[in-house]
Amino acid sequence: MTNLKPVDVAIVGGGWTGLAMAKELTTRTSATVVALERGHPRGAADYAMDMDELDYNIRLRMMQNIADETVTHRHSLRNTAVPVRQYGSFHPGTGVGGAGEHWTGMCFRFLPSLFTLRTHLTEKHGAAHLPPDLAVQDWGVTYEQLEPHYWYAEQMMGVSGKAGNLRGKLIEGGNIFEAPRMHEYPTPPLKNTQVSHLFEEAARQLGYHPYPTPAANLSENYTNPDGISRAACAYCSYCSRFGCMIGAKAQPTNTLLPVLRKQKNFQLRTGSWVHRVVHQNGRATGVEFTDASGEEFFQPAETVLLCSFTLNNVRLLYLSKIGAPYDPVAGKGTLGRNLTHQVEGGFRIFFNRPMNLFMGAGSLGRRISDFDGDNGLPGGDGLLRYGMLSLNGNGNLPIGSFGSMPPGTSQSRWGAEWKAAALQWNDRATQLNMYAEHMSYREHYFDLDPTYTDKFGDPLLRFTLDWTEHEHKQRDFAYDLAAKIAPAMGAKIDPTRPSRARYNVINYQSTHIQGGAVMGASPETSVVNPYLQHWDIPNLWVIGASSFPQTAAGNPTLTVMAVTYRAADAMINRYLKNPSRLA
């Protein structure tokens, strides 16, 4: 093993959080920073020839090589886990920029009550009326504390949207159920497609409050506070699972990397697979990694930041034997607890005419938050929290959208009758999408698999997760809401009600698997403190959605960035001056 020259900060992962920390550290301090990314270099120039549904949307060419490493899944403690052999319910990215390159770009702020959910639910319902296995907890940070960091992230990306609550003043056309924002969005909303327009009209007519989905796809040309200019979105529909060929979608490589390239105190090492955080006597001393040629290195560092995807952050802690592994039976230990996966789903709707669905943009859409959090819920039927319903105008691609037809239209799923029906319904089918909070439960957690290993022979991460009665209630509620809106749009909803199926690793759910190294006010129930500093090892920080004790209805990236920027401020303003525990 080759020892490298020591650095002040070693960062594991070159995605949103790793490059954001690197940018803050290298531009605001003289610290030497190296980011270790196991994937390859990437940039906008690579993306023009990638507008190909087969290779990118279906074969998932931008994702981590699952042959090298995957995770295993089981539904409960009683089952034996098997490996996820091909990607399905989530898509971890790789390469510089990570999943931040192929993401869709939805940019929500979370509701204030989500950050104090244990307190909130206990006050509202009484502890005795909450499910006994509910593991939700407070984050140790509030919306008010995060608000300036949300704004910092929104400006960096140039988020397109319309405020619905500006310093307490409610504004029709924005999301009036959101928490107060101090500033209007950096850029105005994206345009409406035909179907998102119909959704907006229908929802308003029914008395709801539709608003444009906040998007990291630029609605107009934009220059951010770092002086980085990007072009407006061209509505090509090659967005989610693709890198943006014109840079209209905010990605780490088109927002943070251009700044970092100018910093002499920053080094990005690609092809560097970190295996272990090395530590002794309660201090991290650096990280061990293997480069693309198979050579092994030790990178000594004063401070180590784990900034990889949720799954890898948690796994590295396990492999490095840092922290007390969570025991779901005893309810003790912290590492691996509070695993959640955002509750998403689509209800198909059908029009009797072509809708030109090939045009769109990743986060383009209109949605309602009239039932977000516990707002507007009937109560008394066990549905504690719901979320949002939307029409996403992300654009249809020809392979994935072909064959969607009302149930019963064709006896077979192939052959002449099916072909005729599929052609008849082509460009006439889309869906209403639900997004619901996913509560954490005592039995849902991460640990190491006892059987399966990665290409180096290290154990895979195992996750134990299934849907509970609460998620079924959320889906039923969402379906009833969608069934009201669809006819008002002039569409017919698929009469098939949501199934009560178990969690599956086949159908795409979202890449928002969260938790496992959660933040909190107490080392008894959390892995990191509210600044994302490890409770046991103060010079180790674990950054990302791995820190979220439960999942919001909205997609997590903007909140990931907000907690990251808060961590950066704490590190720069306090920790680096006096390296000690901040909480």
Place this chain on the structure above:
Amino acid sequence: MKSDMQRREFLTIPAGALGGILLYTLAREPLRLEAQDGSVQVPLRFFTAAEARVVAAASERIFPSDSTGPGAKEAGVVIYIDRQLAGPYGADKYRYTKGPWVESYPEHGYQGKENPRETYRTGVATLGMNFDELPVDQQIQKLQSIEKTHFFQLLRAHTIEGMFSDPMHGGNAGLIGWQLIGYPGPRMNNKPDVDQHFGAEFRPKPAGLEQIMGRKGNPWEDEKL
């Protein structure tokens, strides 16, 4: 795999039956075409000629050429499938293939050890090497009898992919699939149109990625194994 390549099997397609569409697409590809007696010989990467004829016939039953428009035959679906199987996808280069191999719940997806190449080799043999010579109704019956198999599910998915993927992958010959459904291809700028044409069908002229970009594509199936 190497021996398959060296064998240089060809799929012989009567050029007259194509109406020039497939011929036009293949002529744009770096393939060695030999026109003999009014037919075109397409070099195969994975299938034997006999296997290719079976897969061509089976995909044609899944997506038939009929009064509603062209099908798998005209789109060259078998050529698409042949290339997919020859490439990293067919060899499971990007699938987790460490054991132990166990049966699990359907929620865990395909847990089999066979890669797509092996699934096709066995599946085609099950259909029989004379499948393409059977009457259409017998072909349909045979396919119905294997509808639940992993092989059939792959064949169905690949047929749709071969109809509607970018022509650089070998199917959707002459953009025939995109013309069938009115898909314009990876159109670079929809900004002037995205919020227009409400209530009216908007169908710009289709173009493939290589046409739009003016350079050669980088399809994954061409990656060295």
